[in-house]
Amino acid sequence: MRSTRKVTLADVAAAAGVSVMTASRVMRGAGHVSARTRARVEAAAAELGYVANRIASTLAGGPTSLVGVVFPSLSNHVYSEVFAGISAVFDPTPLSAFVALGNYHAAHEEKVVRDILSWQPAGVILTGLDHTEGVREMLTTSGVPVVEIMDVDGEPIGGNVGISFLEAGELVAREVLAAGYRRVALIGSRMPDDLLATRRMEGARRVLQRAGASPITELHDEGRSSIALGRQMTAALLDAYPETDCIIYSNDLIAAGGLLHCLADGREVPDRIGLVGFNAVDTLEILPLRLATVDPRRREVGEMAARMIVGAALSLPRREPPEGEGRHPASGLGVWKLAPRFMRGETLRPVTAPAGG
Amino acid sequence: MRSTRKVTLADVAAAAGVSVMTASRVMRGAGHVSARTRARVEAAAAELGYVANRIASTLAGGPTSLVGVVFPSLSNHVYSEVFAGISAVFDPTPLSAFVALGNYHAAHEEKVVRDILSWQPAGVILTGLDHTEGVREMLTTSGVPVVEIMDVDGEPIGGNVGISFLEAGELVAREVLAAGYRRVALIGSRMPDDLLATRRMEGARRVLQRAGASPITELHDEGRSSIALGRQMTAALLDAYPETDCIIYSNDLIAAGGLLHCLADGREVPDRIGLVGFNAVDTLEILPLRLATVDPRRREVGEMAARMIVGAALSLPRREPPEGEGRHPASGLGVWKLAPRFMRGETLRPVTAPAGG
DNA sequence: GGCGCGTATGTTAGCGCTAACCGAATACGG
DNA sequence: CCGTATTCGGTTAGCGCTAACATACGCGCC
Structure with a gap:
C-alpha cells in the first residue's frame, strides 16, 4: 500500500x-x-x-479559480436555482464556486466576505445591493471582480444582474388594479430581514397609493415563510378586514397557504378575492388553482452573473501592472436589468381594463 | 483613495x-x-x-479550513437541506464549505474530487457510497478526513452517516403489505442514475418478492422528477395494469403527480389505490391528502457529517508525524446509521395487520 | 549581584509551486 | 562546417506566511 x-x-x-x-x-x-x-x-x-x-x-502566481458566492440562505429554493445556473456556467471553465451563507445578517456577511477574500478569489458574487460600508470597501480595495445579483435598485460595486424588485412590486400592483381589485392588502413574511421582499412590497404599495387605492392593511411576520404561516396570516387578516378583495403576498409559499385558507373558507377565488404570490415556485403547480405570481428569472440571473465573472476573471491579468492604477478596464462587468415576468395564473380575475398606469 | x-x-x-x-x-x-x-x-x-x-x-503550514462538499445536484431540494445542516454546524467553527456538483456522473465526480483535493481541504463530504476506484484511492492516499453521507449500504472510505436506502425501501414495502395491498407497482424517475433511488426500489422489490407479492410491474424513466412526469407515468401504468392497488414511487414529486392523477381520474385513494412517495418534501403539504412518505432525515445527516469533519479536522495535526504511518487515530470518524422515519399520511389505508416482515 | 526561569520579540528556513531569465541542444541554409 | 534561429530544459528567486529555534529582557531568589 x-x-x-x-x-x-x-x-x-x-x-x-x-x-x-x-x-x-x-x-x-x-x-x-x-x-x-x-x-x-x-x-x-x-x-x-x-x-x-x-x-x-x-x-506562486498561478491563476486563481475560486469564486465566492454569498447567498442569504439556501433553504430558500430561489437561491438553489440561482446556484444551479452559476454552477452550470462554471462547469466547463476552470472556475469553481465556493458558497457561503450570509444568513440575512449584515455583520455576518462582513465576516463571510473577509473570509472569501482571504482565499484570493477570482471573483465574488453577492446577493442584493445592500451591504455594509466595510464590505463595499474590502471588495473595491481588493480589486476582485464583483457581481451583485437579484436586485438592481441601487449603486452596484461592480457588475449587477437581476430584476428590479421595486418594479416587480409595481408590476404586481398594476396587474391587480387592472383586474379590477380595489381593496388590496399586503402580507409579508420574514420582513424586514428579507430586503428584496420588503422592496417589492414597497413597489406595490407605491402604485396602489398613486392609484388612490392605498393598501387596506399590511401584515408582516418575522417568521420563516411556510404554507402554514400563510394560512394563519390570511385568516387573521380576513378576520380583521373582511372587505379585502385582493391580497398581495411577499412570496408564493405564504400565498399558497392563503389560497388554501380561502378555498377551505368558501371564498370564491378569484371572484370575491384575488391572490398574488411571488417567485414562480414550480412545485406549487399542484395547487388546485394556478397561483398568479412573478418569475424573477433566477436561473438566468445565475447564469449571467457567472458569465460576467468568467469574462472578467479570464481577461484579468493575475499580477497587477507594476505601477498600474485603473482596474477592470471594461472587463465585461456591466449592469443587466432583466424584466420580471408576470404570470397571471388563475387566482386573479381576467383583466377588465388595460394594465397601463 | x-x-x-x-x-x-x-x-x-x-x-x-x-x-x-x-x-x-x-x-x-x-x-x-x-x-x-x-x-x-x-x-x-x-x-x-x-x-x-x-x-x-x-x-506555510497553518491550519486548513476548507471542506469540500460534493452533491449530485442542488436543484434537488433534498441536498440543499443537507447543506443547510452542514453549514449551520460549520458556522461557529473556522471551517467553511465549498460545494461542487457531481451531476450524477462518475467521471465528473472524479474530476471534482481531484479539484477539491488540490485545495488541501480540511475534509471532504461525499454523497453516497458509490465512487470510482480512482476517487477512493485519491481520498485514502490524501489522508484527508472523508465522510460519505445519505447512504450506508456499503464500505465507506472514512466516516459514514445516513440511512440505509435499502432498508428504507424495505420499510416502505412492509408498510404497504401491512396495509393490505397486494398488487403493487413501482415507479421511478431519474433511474438508474440516481443510485439511492435505485437502491430503495430494490429494497422494496425484495420485500415484496419475499412476501409472495412480486411487483406487478416497474416503470422507470431517465427524466428529471416532476409532478407532470409523475402524472404521466401513473396514467400510463394504470392504463396497462388497471388491477394495481398500490404504487411505490421513488420520490415525493412524482408521487404527488400520481396522487393528482388518481384523484382527477376518480380513483379512491387510499381505498382503491394506495400511494407512497419518498423524501418527506415539505411543500407538498398543500396536497389534498397528506402523502405517505419516508423522512430520510437529511438535515440531521448534514449536521452529523459536519460534526464528524469538525472533530476530525480540529484534532488532526496539520503536518503528519515525520515517519508516521497510521492515520486517523480514532479521529471521530465512524459510521452512524440513522433509522428512516416512515410517515403514514393519508394515501395508505390504515394498518390491518402488524407491520412485521 | 549573579543565577535560573519565564515571557516577549526577532531570525532563519522553507511550504510547493511558477515567472523570468538563461544556457544547451537541435535544425537549417549557405 | 559554421552562424543564427528555434526549440527544449534548467536555474534562480520569490509569492506571503508560519514553525522552530534563538535571543533579549525582566523578575525573584539565595
Missing part, C-alpha cells in the same frame, strides 16, 4: 528524470516541452497519484 | 514597528505578545485594511 505522504511535483520530476520546472510545464499544459518528456512526466504523475497543489500554485 | 495593491503582513508589521512574526502572532491570536504591541498591530491592520492571505498561511 502506497504511503500517505503527499506527492509533490518534485517527486514526479524525479521519477520522470526531469527538473521540477519541466514537470510543472507539463502539468499545466504550458508549451516548450517535447512530446517524449511530456509523456514521461505524465506517466510518472499517474503512477505516483500526483494531485496538484492549488494552494502553492496560487501563491 | 487607497491604492488597490494588496496589503501584506509585512506592511502591517512595518506600520506597527514590529517584525512580521509578531504581526503574524497577533493576527492569528497566538500568545506571547504583550497587550501594548497587540493593540498597535491591530490598529495598523485596521488602518491599512489588511485581509489575511489564507493561501499563504495554508502553504
Whole structure:
C-alpha cells in the first residue's frame, strides 16, 4: 500500500528524470516541452497519484479559480436555482464556486466576505445591493471582480444582474388594479430581514397609493415563510378586514397557504378575492388553482452573473501592472436589468381594463 | 483613495514597528505578545485594511479550513437541506464549505474530487457510497478526513452517516403489505442514475418478492422528477395494469403527480389505490391528502457529517508525524446509521395487520 | 549581584509551486 | 562546417506566511 505522504511535483520530476520546472510545464499544459518528456512526466504523475497543489500554485502566481458566492440562505429554493445556473456556467471553465451563507445578517456577511477574500478569489458574487460600508470597501480595495445579483435598485460595486424588485412590486400592483381589485392588502413574511421582499412590497404599495387605492392593511411576520404561516396570516387578516378583495403576498409559499385558507373558507377565488404570490415556485403547480405570481428569472440571473465573472476573471491579468492604477478596464462587468415576468395564473380575475398606469 | 495593491503582513508589521512574526502572532491570536504591541498591530491592520492571505498561511503550514462538499445536484431540494445542516454546524467553527456538483456522473465526480483535493481541504463530504476506484484511492492516499453521507449500504472510505436506502425501501414495502395491498407497482424517475433511488426500489422489490407479492410491474424513466412526469407515468401504468392497488414511487414529486392523477381520474385513494412517495418534501403539504412518505432525515445527516469533519479536522495535526504511518487515530470518524422515519399520511389505508416482515 | 526561569520579540528556513531569465541542444541554409 | 534561429530544459528567486529555534529582557531568589 502506497504511503500517505503527499506527492509533490518534485517527486514526479524525479521519477520522470526531469527538473521540477519541466514537470510543472507539463502539468499545466504550458508549451516548450517535447512530446517524449511530456509523456514521461505524465506517466510518472499517474503512477505516483500526483494531485496538484492549488494552494502553492496560487501563491506562486498561478491563476486563481475560486469564486465566492454569498447567498442569504439556501433553504430558500430561489437561491438553489440561482446556484444551479452559476454552477452550470462554471462547469466547463476552470472556475469553481465556493458558497457561503450570509444568513440575512449584515455583520455576518462582513465576516463571510473577509473570509472569501482571504482565499484570493477570482471573483465574488453577492446577493442584493445592500451591504455594509466595510464590505463595499474590502471588495473595491481588493480589486476582485464583483457581481451583485437579484436586485438592481441601487449603486452596484461592480457588475449587477437581476430584476428590479421595486418594479416587480409595481408590476404586481398594476396587474391587480387592472383586474379590477380595489381593496388590496399586503402580507409579508420574514420582513424586514428579507430586503428584496420588503422592496417589492414597497413597489406595490407605491402604485396602489398613486392609484388612490392605498393598501387596506399590511401584515408582516418575522417568521420563516411556510404554507402554514400563510394560512394563519390570511385568516387573521380576513378576520380583521373582511372587505379585502385582493391580497398581495411577499412570496408564493405564504400565498399558497392563503389560497388554501380561502378555498377551505368558501371564498370564491378569484371572484370575491384575488391572490398574488411571488417567485414562480414550480412545485406549487399542484395547487388546485394556478397561483398568479412573478418569475424573477433566477436561473438566468445565475447564469449571467457567472458569465460576467468568467469574462472578467479570464481577461484579468493575475499580477497587477507594476505601477498600474485603473482596474477592470471594461472587463465585461456591466449592469443587466432583466424584466420580471408576470404570470397571471388563475387566482386573479381576467383583466377588465388595460394594465397601463 | 487607497491604492488597490494588496496589503501584506509585512506592511502591517512595518506600520506597527514590529517584525512580521509578531504581526503574524497577533493576527492569528497566538500568545506571547504583550497587550501594548497587540493593540498597535491591530490598529495598523485596521488602518491599512489588511485581509489575511489564507493561501499563504495554508502553504506555510497553518491550519486548513476548507471542506469540500460534493452533491449530485442542488436543484434537488433534498441536498440543499443537507447543506443547510452542514453549514449551520460549520458556522461557529473556522471551517467553511465549498460545494461542487457531481451531476450524477462518475467521471465528473472524479474530476471534482481531484479539484477539491488540490485545495488541501480540511475534509471532504461525499454523497453516497458509490465512487470510482480512482476517487477512493485519491481520498485514502490524501489522508484527508472523508465522510460519505445519505447512504450506508456499503464500505465507506472514512466516516459514514445516513440511512440505509435499502432498508428504507424495505420499510416502505412492509408498510404497504401491512396495509393490505397486494398488487403493487413501482415507479421511478431519474433511474438508474440516481443510485439511492435505485437502491430503495430494490429494497422494496425484495420485500415484496419475499412476501409472495412480486411487483406487478416497474416503470422507470431517465427524466428529471416532476409532478407532470409523475402524472404521466401513473396514467400510463394504470392504463396497462388497471388491477394495481398500490404504487411505490421513488420520490415525493412524482408521487404527488400520481396522487393528482388518481384523484382527477376518480380513483379512491387510499381505498382503491394506495400511494407512497419518498423524501418527506415539505411543500407538498398543500396536497389534498397528506402523502405517505419516508423522512430520510437529511438535515440531521448534514449536521452529523459536519460534526464528524469538525472533530476530525480540529484534532488532526496539520503536518503528519515525520515517519508516521497510521492515520486517523480514532479521529471521530465512524459510521452512524440513522433509522428512516416512515410517515403514514393519508394515501395508505390504515394498518390491518402488524407491520412485521 | 549573579543565577535560573519565564515571557516577549526577532531570525532563519522553507511550504510547493511558477515567472523570468538563461544556457544547451537541435535544425537549417549557405 | 559554421552562424543564427528555434526549440527544449534548467536555474534562480520569490509569492506571503508560519514553525522552530534563538535571543533579549525582566523578575525573584539565595
